[in-house]
Amino acid sequence: MPHNRCKFIFVTGGVVSSLGKGITAASIALLLRQRDYSVTLQKLDPYLNIDPGTMSPYQHGEVYVTDDGTETDLDLGHYERFAGVSCNRNSNYTAGRIYSTVLAREREGGYLGKTVQVIPHITDEIKKAILSQADEGIDIAITEVGGTAGDIEGLPFLEALRELGQDLGRENVLYIHLTLIPWLSASRELKTKPSQQSASILRNIGIIPDILICRTEKTLQEEHFRKLSMFCSVPLDAVIEEKDVENSIYEVPVELADQKLDELILKRLQLPFNHLDLDEWKNMIGRVVNPSGPPVRIGVVGKYMGLRDAYKSIYEALTHGGISNDAKLEIKGIESEDLEGDRTDALEGIDGILVPGGFGHRGIEGKLEAVRFARERNIPFLGICLGMQCAVIETARHLVGLSDANSSEFNSACSHPVIHLMEEQTEITDKGGTMRLGLYPCILLDGSVAKSAYGSQEISERHRHRYEFNNNYRERLEEAGLVCSGLSPGGDLVEIIERPDHRWFVACQFHPEFTSTPLRPNPLFKAFVGAAGEHAIE
Numbered sequence: 001m002p003h004n005r006c007k008f009i010f011v012t013g014g015v016v017s018s019l020g021k022g023i024t025a026a027s028i029a030l031l032l033r034q035r036d037y038s039v040t041l042q043k044l045d046p047y048l049n050i051d052p053g054t055m056s057p058y059q060h061g062e063v064y065v066t067d068d069g070t071e072t073d074l075d076l077g078h079y080e081r082f083a084g085v086s087c088n089r090n091s092n093y094t095a096g097r098i099y100s101t102v103l104a105r106e107r108e109g110g111y112l113g114k115t116v117q118v119i120p121h122i123t124d125e126i127k128k129a130i131l132s133q134a135d136e137g138i139d140i141a142i143t144e145v146g147g148t149a150g151d152i153e154g155l156p157f158l159e160a161l162r163e164l165g166q167d168l169g170r171e172n173v174l175y176i177h178l179t180l181i182p183w184l185s186a187s188r189e190l191k192t193k194p195s196q197q198s199a200s201i202l203r204n205i206g207i208i209p210d211i212l213i214c215r216t217e218k219t220l221q222e223e224h225f226r227k228l229s230m231f232c233s234v235p236l237d238a239v240i241e242e243k244d245v246e247n248s249i250y251e252v253p254v255e256l257a258d259q260k261l262d263e264l265i266l267k268r269l270q271l272p273f274n275h276l277d278l279d280e281w282k283n284m285i286g287r288v289v290n291p292s293g294p295p296v297r298i299g300v301v302g303k304y305m306g307l308r309d310a311y312k313s314i315y316e317a318l319t320h321g322g323i324s325n326d327a328k329l330e331i332k333g334i335e336s337e338d339l340e341g342d343r344t345d346a347l348e349g350i351d352g353i354l355v356p357g358g359f360g361h362r363g364i365e366g367k368l369e370a371v372r373f374a375r376e377r378n379i380p381f382l383g384i385c386l387g388m389q390c391a392v393i394e395t396a397r398h399l400v401g402l403s404d405a406n407s408s409e410f411n412s413a414c415s416h417p418v419i420h421l422m423e424e425q426t427e428i429t430d431k432g433g434t435m436r437l438g439l440y441p442c443i444l445l446d447g448s449v450a451k452s453a454y455g456s457q458e459i460s461e462r463h464r465h466r467y468e469f470n471n472n473y474r475e476r477l478e479e480a481g482l483v484c485s486g487l488s489p490g491g492d493l494v495e496i497i498e499r500p501d502h503r504w505f506v507a508c509q510f511h512p513e514f515t516s517t518p519l520r521p522n523p524l525f526k527a528f529v530g531a532a533g534e535h536a537i538e
């Protein structure tokens with residue numbers, strides 16, 4: 001059981017998915033934290049994968065990795081970036097994980113003599129997952145449920161939320177429903193009916209939302225607030241508008257605070273209104289919206305450029321790099337396949353090239369073109385994970401003369417596997433949760449660009465990979481100008497490479513984008529955008 005002071009906020013969604021529940025939950029957490037409450041955030045996903053680690057970006061967008069190496073939903077990235085909370089294994093549960101725990105327990109005889117059922121066994125396990133966040137010292141635990149009210153697979157989750165209202169007492173539980181008020185351009189009107197229907201689905205389950213947050217592109221009028229209040233059974237002052245923000249998602253918490261959402265939440269949870277301090281946050285937004293510096297054009301060369309969420313944390317971390325340099329950042333997504341066959345036009349006029357992480361052979365040759373372009377034209381370059389592996393392959397092919405150099409991920413028969421499967425991975429056959437995941441330390445070389453960016457000798461960053469730099473080629477690659485500037489403490493894993501003969505060329509095996517926040521930008525992103533900014537003013 002949670003300690004008895006902890007309060008719970010449950011965030012559900014209605015009408016459509018991709019409403020921005022994660023950003024809303026993260027914004028609420030930020031506001032409560034800035035009122036001096038300690039907050040945790042959690043996402044429950046009703047799908048059957050044990051975690052999103054095995055899904056493609058087409059299905060799921062980016063897979064976010066936490067310090068403890070859990071592969072999670074990208075909403076956890078919003079939680080960490082907005083609220084500065086540290087997420088872990090307890091911060092993301094899927095239906096698959098819940099069911100597999102219950103089924104394993106059934107095999108062990110944990111339910112001997114009983115029929116194992118969705119209610120109460122699955123719902124009890126969901127409740128346990130929710131309560132697992134309420135550690136000593138946590139004042140408010142926020143849980144967001146993925147999907148939309150009415151989804152069949154979401155039913156046990158909503159039932160668990162309903163039961164917790166009863167178990168914990170209504171003064172300790174707050175239900176927030178996020179919904180969409182669509183704008184019909186033909187008739188030029190906002191429609192409240194889908195939200196009414198969504199609230200009625202929740203009512204059938206036994207949940208009456210305490211607060212209704214309405215996503216809308218147009219300002220709601222008095223009549224809309226009244227209708228929503230009346231037909232969704234929510235008090236008038238608890239119908240909150242969340243209008244599309246103009247410039248940056250970081251404006252959402254400020255908009256919600258302007259409508260006193262945080263005060264409403266605290267009032268309902270019977271908690272005192274501590275002072276709200278949003279000065280630092282607002283100052284940061286000012287720098288996103290009105291940067292004083294010149295435009296800086298960053299090209300991100302990946303293979304899912306049409307998918308907004310596939311490189312979410314990369315785009316966010318670049319934005320943070322922009323904030324810390326007061327740069328007017330312009331990010332250009334470039335499909336790596338479009339660069340294949342010497343077609344590098346898309347890279348002209350770019351001040352910095354970033355090759356992000358990835359899996360599989362498609363698009364690799366274009367990424368190698370992008371690395372070559374950056375190296376030969378002295379354009380600031382940041383390679384991340386697969387991006388570092390591409391930088392190593394490019395050096396091997398074009399500077400060491402190993403034209404068949406490759407990663408054994410893409411060509412297991414190549415004669416020069418300069419990137420190869422990590423020793424510890426050779427026996428692994430399962431695909432889920434088996435990569436080298438989470439925080440690992442890295443020692444930085446004196447005098448390196450990496451060390452001056454981080455300003456310390458030892459760093460710790462998050463990983464998600466199976467392949468690594470092949471040390472058998474290290475000498476030849478170093479002779480070709482690569483410096484291994486970050487190594488694992490034993491010295492056997494190359495974590496960062498750079499080129500001293502280049503104005504700014506750094507690539508890392510880890511994912512610095514996962515530890516970047518708008519108030520504490522990751523040092524590599526800050527230094528990379530800074531170097532690109534210098535390129536821009538030349």
Ligand code: GLN
Nearest residue numbers: 357358385386465466467
């Ligand atoms: N596919 C590469 C590996 O597994 C790179 C992974 C990544 O970029 N996250 O090592």
